[in-house]
Amino acid sequence: MNSTTNRLTEINNYFANGDTHVGYRRLLDAAIETQDMSVYEKTLAFCDWYDGLNAGGNADASVLNEKVASLLEVIGRAQHVDLGRKYESVLRAENLGKTFSHGSFSLSSVDIHLHPAQIIGLVGENGNGKTTLLRLLYGELKQDTGTIQYHLHNVPNPSSFYDIKTRLAFIPQRSNPWYGSLMDNLLFTSAHYGFKGKENHLWTEMICARMGLRAFRTFTWGRISSGYKMRFELAKALIKKPEVLLLDEPLANLDVLAQQVILEDLRFLAHSKQMPLGIILSSQQLYEVEKVSEQVIFLKQGKPRYQQTNTKIENQLPTQLIMELETTASREALKEVFETLAVQNISFNGGVYLLYFGSEISSSDVIRVLGEAKLPVKYFRDISASSRRFFDA
Amino acid sequence: MFKNLYDRLLTNYPLLWNTRVIWVLALAFAFHLLFFISGFGSLSLKTLQEYSSLDSVQGGDVITFSFLCSLAILITWLVFFLRNNAFKSFFIVDRFHLVKEFVIIFIIILISITFFESYRLGAKIKVKSLTSQRQLVREANIVNIARAFIPLSKADYFKLNSCYNYQTALHYNEGFDYSDTSHYSYAETNNIKIRAALALPDAFSYKNFCRTAINLDEYPGFVKDSDWIRRRDAWIDNRQIDSIQRLLDQFIVIADRYNVSHDLNTATLAQLVFADSSHSITRVYRNSAMDYTDATENSEYINLYQFERALDLVDESHLDNQDTRDHLGTLVAEAYVAICLSILLLCFRLYTKKVFLISILGSIIWAIIFSLVAMSSRSPMSTGWFYLSLFILFLFLSLLFLRSQAGRTATGIVLNWHIYLLPFVVMILCLLIIDYYDSNIYELQYNNGTNIMLSDAERRERFPIGYWINNNVDLLFRLNLLFVFLYTAFFFTHLSKKWHIMPEE
DSSP: OOHHHHHHHHHHHHHHTTOHHHHHHHHHHHHHHHTOHHHHHHHHHHHHHHHHHHTTOOOOHHHHHHHHHHHHHHHHHSOOOOOOOOSSOSEEEEEEEEEOSSSSOEEEEEEEEEOTTOEEEEEOSTTSSHHHHHHHHHTSSOOSEEEEEEOOSSOSOTTOHHHHHTTEEEEOSSOOOOOSBHHHHHHHHHHHTTOOHHHHHHHHHHHHHHTTOGGGTTOBGGGSOHHHHHHHHHHHHHHTOOSEEEEESTTTTOOHHHHHHHHHHHHHHHTOSSSOOEEEEEOSOHHHHHHHOSEEEEEETTEEEEEEEHHHHHHSOOSEEEEEEEESSOHHHHHHHGGGGTOOEEEEOSSOEEEEEETTOOHHHHHHHHHHHTOOEEEEEEOTTSGGGGSOO | OHHHHHHHHHHHOHHHHHHTHHHHHHHHHHHHHHHHHHHHHTOOTTTGGGOSSHHHHHHHHHHHHHHHHHHHHHHHHHHHHTTOOHHHHSOOSOTTHHHHHHHHHHHHHHHHTOHHHHHHHHHHHHHHHHSOHHHHHHHHHHHHHHHTTSOSOSGGGOTTOOSSOTTTOOOOOTTOOTTOTTSTTTTSHHHHHHHHHHTSTTTTBGGGOOOOSSOOTTSTTOOOHHHHHHHHHHHHHTTOHHHHHHHHHHHHHHHHHTTOOEEOOHHHHHHHTTSSTTOBOOOOOBSSSEETTTTEEOSSEEOHHHHHHHHHHHHHHHOHHHHHHHHHHHHHHHHHHHHHHHHHHHHHHHSOHHHHHHHHHHHHHHHHHHHHHHHHOSSHHHHHHHHHHHHHHHHHHHHHHHHHTOOHHHHHHHHHHHHHHGGGHHHHHHHHHHHHHHHHHHHHHHTTSOOOOOOHHHHHHHOHHHHHHHHOHHHHHHHHHHHHHHIIIIIIHHHHHHHHTOOOO
16 A cells, blocks of 8 residues: 555544544645645535534434545545655754844854754743744844755745745734635635636635634634634645745644644644645644654753754653652652652742652653552653753743 | 626736726726716807817816815725735735736826816817817818908008018007107107008008918818918909808807807998908907996907807817827826826835835935925035935945845835935936036037027037937936836836845844
8 A cells, every 4th residue: 555545544544433523634635735626626515515514414424434435535546746845954054043233132053954744843931032033044034143045846046035935934923914804815815826716716725624714714804713813824824835834833822622733733734745844833832842843942042952853762761750740749748759769859830840860760660659659640741851841940 | 797706806816806906997987987978068069168278178176176086086995905915915926916016006096196187088079079170170261261351459450460471570559659759769660661551541451461360270171371361352352242241141150159259240341341442441349248448338349269269179179189299298297196106105015114104204304305405505406416316325225235134124215215216317317417418508609708609400419418308308208207117117126025035133
């Protein structure tokens, strides 16, 4: 079985197992990647039917699975266009530094190598340079030191930064208001990026569906929530088929569930087979970002204090076990319990404890000791490999 | 239908959708049509004599109303147009997007500020429909010859009048007493000649009249003065009273057609030609119904001004080429207004609000400084040099800043300032060259001691550029429009795109 078949089987399984929401999104991903307008037409017809189903229509699971299977067959038959994007670095920043003329803040020595299908997370406390770094990468700010190189495809004139910017997308934390309906704005954007007539409608509708905006097509800026405004901005960015997507605090206005969905969507979009995307996103949602990122850059006072990749985690064992623990037990009680595991340090920030152990101790040892001591535990997490440990307390 | 059109524009022609060009042009054309109809309906045969030209038909009221309509349309358009801005929202792929946008803006503004031109056109076409060119020529021919038999001024019939040799012609002043020996000019040669002529029996003969009331030399069929004078003389010599009266009757019909006020008896007029053997005029008719000197009503009169006004208006309406030439200056001025407004709007579209506001405020300050320089300067040309220097300075700074990528706001401001000055750069350059040319000519003619006037050929030979510019100022002003248009559409938008990608700090 090739990768396309595997993927279609995976989607079919989502629906078969009742995971229709994720199945629906993956189905749209697969359809979008075909770049085939006839597939788009059939997919959108399915979306109409599916929306009716969610709106209270009656259909049993077998009808849904039948329709999905039929659509997957169409997607499978479609010729999958290879846009020729090689898995080389699309953005390479070396020794990037920026000092503002006013104020004492300075960003320094940042190296970023972004590849297609890669997500880099930028984390750090407020005012530590996340937005500055994103704006540098997008060319909104001028770096004082270092270089930024873009290696993008489908750029008419690679030496023109204007042309390069047609393939970059930057979504700031606060977007500007727009006028008219959501759909008109997306169609307008599509038309400017070469999608005309029916193709424009189909492409825009597909992106709109993928971003979960179908129900808001006629809504104006004032009528949609902050979360959907973010989705709109994302849809607008995706319409132009960018190769690099820069997101500043995309999770800031989202509820917990929406955060997970958006991050999952970003992961799926980044790993698109035909249109892989390099994504850099900044966020305060440390654990969520770590889950989807191949690399995390922790910025503290403008300096990249830590750069971590998943591959490194697998290959390199941390030198210390650090557990984050939320409990009503006192520090003394914890000290007593974890004496057996030779706890090195216990710090408390008012909400959670950070417990530091030697590298020979594993997280299961800690859980075992906690269970034996019957301490009241609300939450715990192994943060040994997480940039969480670099936050104060 | 509207929904389909809206959808089609949005998905296929986003620029047309964004600029609302279809809707605003449809509205503007509707206004043009209304103004055209109003202009067409504003005139009738009876009212032609109230206007001396198409410009006077247009009048101040129409222009004011047209201005208010333009304002209403442009404001409404801007409300919709400024809702979307692709250039600021994302990086447009189409290389000529801004060029097209500028062209559309210019067209919309030009069409929306020229409603009164449609009024003028409507009036012009109405006049042409009321009196055809053939009829105009026929009427002018009648009026010209009939005019000789309706004395409104003794001076027109004086013997020493000449319509062919202006150098030897002597004008008779009705209010002057040529027999007054105490007057200092009594012994002047011309007065002696006039006195000698006054002594002749035919000093004020009908045959002496040679003034052409309506000149339509450009039209086929028009009877030139030499021809009608010969015809008139033949009628007088052959005592053809009936022919004269018939002609005068036709004249009255035309006067009635144009509602020209008159009180004339054609039989009397015809007989008066033969009142004495020398065919001298024996009665002078009045030009209006009211005698303003003593506020009494005249019994015999014809308002010839009304006649001339009506026929001049018809003449102007038929002379398309001449009218276009005469009216071209106004059209060029309108195009300048449109292009200046378009540039202003383009800057608002392309630059941030901060840059635009600072550049506007800065421009006001520059204008004040400019005015102070102009007022304090002894030579008006130094103001021109100051203007040119500013333009060059701003252009140089713009290019320098863009190259060094320093100061996005400052770059935007100088870019704006340079384009605000652009429309008048060529004009000022021409004026400076003409001034230089004139001062050189003056120098050669008066300051080298020879005091000899340079001939046209000599001027051309010595100062070919200055001579050519001096003789083609109108053409240069028109060509400048094209230059400003192309410079803004291609070069300025190109620079603006470069500015758009400039980092902030």
